[in-house]
Amino acid sequence: MTIWPPNKDSLRRPAYRSLAQSLIDAIEAGEIRPGVRLPTHRALAYDLGVSVQTVSRAYDELSRLGVISGQVGRGSFVRSGRPDSRMPWHRLGGSDDVxxxxxxxPVTGDLHSERMSATLAALADDLPGNAMLSFRPRATLEAHCEAALGWLARCGVTTRRDQVLPTNGNTVAMTTALMTAALPGDLVVSEEIGHHTLKSLTNALGLRLAGLPLDNEGIVPDAFDRACRTGAVKVLFVLPSGLGPTAAMMGPKRRHAIVEIARQHDVWIVENDALGPIQPVRPEPLFMLAPERTFYFTGLAKCLLPGLRIAWLVVPDTMVAAARTRHLVTNWMATPLMAEIATRWLDDGTAExxxxxxxxxxxxxxxxxxxxxxxxxxxxxxxxxxxxxxxxxxxxxxxxxxxxxxxxxxxxxxxxxxxxxxxxxxxxxxxxxxxxxxxxxxxxxxxxxxxxxxxxxxxxxx
Structure with a gap:
């Protein structure tokens, strides 16, 4: 039975989704081969008796899924390669029936809306002037850094206020850490199945990147040691507490082994702990085992509320000035209003x-x-x-x-x-x-x- 082009009566609502699906079915059934040129939006709309907008939305969806590609002046074609999956950081639109x-x-519910509404109402009556007017990062965020120390302790990290750098989320903290620890051309190593934006970020920063073999506890120590002996590794970027794609939780013995290898070869460690204290029982952070060489970061967007874009980068004592400089020239400071909301939540128990x-x-x-x-x-x-x-x-x-x-x-x-x-x-x-x-x-x-x-x-x- 012919799948493509579909009969208008076979299209389900939403019609653009059903139309896109029919082309995918035709490709998988071998009815349409890679490289085939598709009808124009207007021609297909006329043949099917649907609106041009419906066809356009279907083609847009197929393009985003990597099923088809458009060439200016030539039209739309079925891609020759296998269609790639939707990238994991692209959220599906609200109209998707998927x-x-x-x-x-994180999971969200009415509780989050209630708490945020109450906080915003309180801010309307009692908004600190520096949350609106100040351009001075350290003075503006001093109280926030003090409040953050308690949350960091909840994550297992004990540090000083001057070592805490507030940022607009974990991505900014991650970027600042790598910019501080490495220079263009330096080698960064990480889990071979790891953070989904690390490749793009290291490429943008001019850093080299290599993956290390994994087991059920994460990076294999022998593989890390071998990489250090065969190449000048500058930074180890690691997700030791279940955040990585494979959900590996690095045990205490493994953490000590990784730290000792980093010390032996003088390698900086960037520890991504974006989920923070979500796991109630977990080993001590790498930062506490090697505070002299570990950049640790965590935040609230993943474990509390996606819109609360605040995170903290904890920096080795010798790199505080360098990290602040890197952050200033790229982001200047964490948004004071967001920091004020986070501070109130940390102080009044809402975060807990x-x-x-x-x-x-x-x-x-x-x-x-x-x-x-x-x-x-x-x-x-x-x-x-x-x-x-x-x-x-x-x-x-x-x-x-x-x-x-x-x-x-x-x-x-x-x-x-x-x-x-x-x-x-x-x-x-x-x-x-x-x-x-x-x-x-x-x-x-x-x-x-x-x-x-x-x-x-x-x-x-x-």
Missing amino acids: IDCSMLV TLLQWQQAQLSRRNDIAARLLRGLPYTGSPNGMHVWMRLPAPWREDMFVAHARNNGVAVAAGSNFAISDDQHHPAVRICLGAGSEEELERGLSVIARLVRSPPEPALLAI
Whole structure:
């Protein structure tokens, strides 16, 4: 039966989504081959009896998914390569009828809206002048840094106020740390399946990047040592506390081993702890084992509220002046109004209340994942925000991501997190925070069914 072009009567609402899906189905069925030129928006709209806007939205969706590409003056073509999955930091639009498990976000609810509304109302009556008028970072944010020390202690980090640099989120902290620890041309090493923006960031900063082999506790010490002996490693960027895609939690013995190798080879450590104290039981941060060489950062956007863009970079004592300079020339200062909100939440107990709420929510969601994914090759953690699912043969990542989306669930392909160009075992990251528990159950049920059901042999040749 011909899939493309579809009959207008076969299109479901929203029509643009159904139209886009019909082209994907036709490609997977082999009815349309790579390189085929598609009809113009106007011509297809006329043939189907739909609006040009509907066709345009369908083509836009297909382009964003990497299924088609547009060439100015020539038209739209089916891509010759396999369609890539949606990048994990691109949130699906509100009109998408898809359960989005592709982006790492905390659970949110009415409690967050209530607390933020109350705080904003209080600010309207009692807004400090320096939150509006000051351009002096240290003076403006001094009280905020003092409040942040308590939250850092909650994360296991004891430090001085002058070593804490407030930033507009974890990404800014990460950038400042790398700019301070390394110069263009220096070598940074990290997990071979690691932070999804690290490749782009190091490339923009002119740094070289290499991935290191992993096991169930993260970076393998022998691999780190070997990299240091064979090349001049300047920085180790590491996610030791379950934040990484594979959800690996580095144990105490492994942390000590990594620190000793860094000391032996005089390597700086950048420790990404963006989830903060989400995990109630975890080993001591690397910063506490090697404060003289570790840049540690954490924030509130991942563990409390996505819109609360505030984080703290804790800097080795000898690098405080350099880090402040790098931050000044790139960001100047953390937004004082956001810092004021965070300070109030840290002082009045709101942050602790939302943290405990988040931990309870994630605990339930991980129980749901454990029940629905039982027996499948996945890894996670008791309070983690995601699980890592290894795909059994003959599934390919791109095929699985496409089929999951066809069935109403968005997940992120493992290749999005690959630091090295070496082949890795096909896998997907499945995030647990978005949507309701009922939606999560439906999404995980779809994923479990797909993993347990190999694709049709005909699809493997596409």
